[in-house]
Amino acid sequence: MxxxxxxxxxxxxxxxxxxxxxxxxxxxxxxxxxxxxxxxxxxxxxxxxxxNPLNATSAGDNRYNDKLPDVLxxxxxxxxxxxxxxxxxxxxxxxxxxxxxxxxxxxxxxxxxxxxxxxxxxxxxDLTPINQMWTQQLTIGQLASGASSQPFKTVEDYNNWLKRLDGYLLWMNSAEEKMKEGILIGHVLPKSIIKKVLPQLETLTTTNLDEHLFYNPIKNFPDSFSEEDKTRLTDKYKNMVLNKIVPAYKKLHDFMSTTYLTSGRESSGISDTPNGKDYYKHQIKTYTTTDMTADEVHEIGLKEVARILSEMEKVKTQVGYKGDLISFFDYVRNNKELMPFKTPEAVIANFKNIHSKMMPQVEKLFDLKPKTPFEVRRTEAFREASASAEYNPGSIDGTRPGIFYTPVPDATKYNTFSDEALFLHEAIPGHHFQISLQQENKDLPKFRKTLWYSAYGEGWALYTESLGKELGLYTDPYQYFGMLGMEMHRAIRLVVDTGLHAKGWTREQAIEYSLKNEAESEASIISEIERYMANPGQALSYKIGQLKIRKLRAKAEKELGDKFDIAQFHNQVLETGCIPLALLENKIDNWIASLK
Structure with a gap:
């Protein structure tokens, strides 16, 4: 019909x-x-x-778990x-x-x-298919651990992974060929980025199976497996790791540590590559879902940095610190009282305590809450050194929880001053609420359940950081300063990302600007700057999205007066899932008009 x-x-x-x-x-x-x-x-x-069969696996759809096309x-x-x-x-x-x-x-x-x-x-x-932060070799590494979205519950699951890895090996070879092509036209990564990739690759050249990430599934066989299945799969995985994966990683590491590193760029911004200026315009549009220019974004960033600095001065005065703000940053970074932990487990436990503290207040601000469970986990060791805290969505059917990963390279140096804001952003009511509600919404077509627009998704998560006082958090001035620090971090991104990619800034200039305006450690700032270098424009999405949601809330509060209901506003923002900001603005405007 x-x-x-x-x-x-x-x-x-x-x-x-x-x-x-x-x-x-x-x-x-x-x-x-x-x-x-x-x-x-x-x-x-x-x-x-x-x-995109990896998207299916991430969503908990197992039909294509053995597939991995050569996307290059x-x-x-x-x-x-x-x-x-x-x-x-x-x-x-x-x-x-x-x-x-x-x-x-x-x-x-x-x-x-x-x-x-x-x-x-x-x-x-395609000419820069590998970096230290975003690209496929890191996704595959997470899946290989056996603790991510690739299932290892049945014999078929184990066989599916072996087939998928055959596709991955083809991709690794194509990646090297594409980078060689990039060398010929000067479309290559900056040297500093290449140097960060090398230890990630080298870790996976070990022939010690007990230490090899790709052998992990063999250490965790389900109890239901027969001895015959265990023996057969163990032999297959040994062969796969020692005769396929290790040689492939050695080959790629050898190329990137010699030929590619020698050819790497000294410059930091994407505008120094062929067609780089137009590419950055495209990236701004992609990640902000707007037609803003680099200059407009840069100016917004400068204004936001100035505003947040004035708020930080108030906290400095409140805690009785007598020095200037820059020295206060150093004081906060190095304050041993803010580094109370001795083990990674204690760091994880602290986040669970934050969760318990704020949950009673969630009811007041949200009447839409997801059913999907979530967990806090330490970031895997193979990527921990260059990783930021992040959220990995649960499966659409809710059987796999959403996971908040936090890196803890050294628990004794882990500073807690931004943990409350970080939890709000990555877990509740930030990414976990937004993504899980989107996936659980039966009124959305399937393609919108897993759709991601960074300006909306990251904008929402940054907006939720500002809800801390309403949720019973930020009673400690250092935690409030941590929230300001995280907001400052996103405001700085507007300045340094556009600086790097549109205004000719060097990596060192961007690092220096960040050090002068935020309390993050130098090591963390270096990691962040190199993150922006690896994926131009992505860092702009947080603040641009947050400012739009804040603006829409202020407009609704003003125009609706006593009719304004914060929970209903949050429903309006969340119920349609990720959408471009212009569509969100139209939606909120129509909602306001319907209530007036």
């Missing part, structure tokens, strides 16, 4: 399907059109999983381009007049998604 409707609409011209006359026949036709629209949304999701191949690029082009054309054959409000939002979101990804394909991201 649905196929017949499509043919009829094409034969008559789609204007025939846009008639607003409400006869019973038309209502039936409109219902069928709406159904067909939903089928296309579902196909967009399903076809996307086939192209020309064949794959052609498939991706056809995918976005075809679905953009399909979705725009539907008139908004025949779609529900939710469907209209989905149409707008899908158009944005297709357009921004088609724009991305015009740039040569």
């Amino acid at each position: 649905k196929k017949i409707v499509i043919i009829a609409c094409i034969a008559l011209g789609f204007n025939a399907c846009k008639n607003d006359t409400k006869t019973s026949s038309d209502e039936t036709t409109n219902a069928e059109i709406a159904s067909n629209f939903n089928d296309i949304l579902n196909s967009y999701y399903e076809e996307g999983l086939k192209l 191949s020309d064949e794959y690029t052609a498939k991706i381009k056809a995918y976005y082009t075809d679905f953009k054309n399909k979705i725009n054959q539907f008139d908004d007049a025949n779609l529900s409000e939710s469907q209209q939002m989905s149409k707008a979101v899908l158009n944005w998604d297709c357009n921004i990804n088609l724009e991305r394909l015009a740039f040569r991201e």
Whole structure:
């Protein structure tokens, strides 16, 4: 029936399907059109999983756990381009007049998604396929640990991973070839970034199976496995690690530590690469979901830094510190009273205590709360040295929890002054609430349950840091200073990211600016600056998104007065999941108008 409707609409011209006359026949036709629209949304999701099987695994969909396409191949690029082009054309054959409000939002979101990804394909991201922070070798390492989204519960699971690793080995070879191509045209990573990748690769060249990350699943066989299965899989994994994985990592490490390192850039910003200036404009658009310029973002950053500095001065005065703010940063960084832990387990326990303290207040601010559980875990050792705290979503069906990873390279040097704000951001009510509610929302089409726009997602998480006092936290002035410090960190990002990639700043200039304006340690700041170098524009999303949500809340409070309900405002922001900021603003404006 649905196929017949499509043919009829094409034969008559789609204007025939846009008639607003409400006869019973038309209502039936409109219902069928709406159904067909939903089928296309579902196909967009399903076809996307086939192209990106790691996304399926992350979502808890195990159908493609043995698949890993070579995303660097020309064949794959052609498939991706056809995918976005075809679905953009399909979705725009539907008139908004025949779609529900939710469907209209989905149409707008899908158009944005297709357009921004088609724009991305015009740039040569494939020439720098590996960095220390974001790229596929790190994702695969997490999966290989056996403690992430790749399941190791059945014999089939174990075999699926071996097949997936064959695809990964092809990707590793393609990555080296792409980097060689990049050398020829000067499209390479900065030397400082390459140096951070090398120890990550070298760790996985060990032939000691007990220490090798990729051998971990063999150490944790389910009790249900037979001895025969255990013996057979152990032999397969030994062969895979020693004869495939280790040689591949040695080869890649040898190339990157010699030829590639020698060819690495001395400059820090992406504008120094071919077509780099246009690429940075694209990255700003991608990560802020706006058309802001680098200069506009830079100026906002400078203003926010100045505002937050004045708030920090107040805290300095409150705790009785007599020196200037820069020396207060050093005081906070090195205050042994703020480093009370001796073990990583104690760091994790502190986050659990924060959770218990603020949960009674959550009811006042939120009446939408996710069912998906969450855990706090220490970041895996192989990536801990260069990792930041992060949140990994749970599965869509809720069987795998959301996980807040925090690196603890040395517990005795772990400073707690920003832990309350960090928990609000990464866990509750930040990423865990936002992502889990999005995945659990039965009214959203599947493609929107796992969609991620950094300006919205990171903007929400940064916004939630400011809710600490309303949630019974920040009673300790140092924890409040920690919140200001984390907000300052995101404001500084607006300045240094645009500085690096649009204004010719060096890595050292960016580090110096950060040291003068925030209380993070020098080691942490260096790691952060190199993060921005590895993924231009991503760091802009937090503050731009937060400022938009704050602005929308202030507008709603002002215009609604006594009718304003904070829980309902949060519902409005969260219920549609990740969307570009312009669509969020339209949604909140319509909500305000409906209540006035």
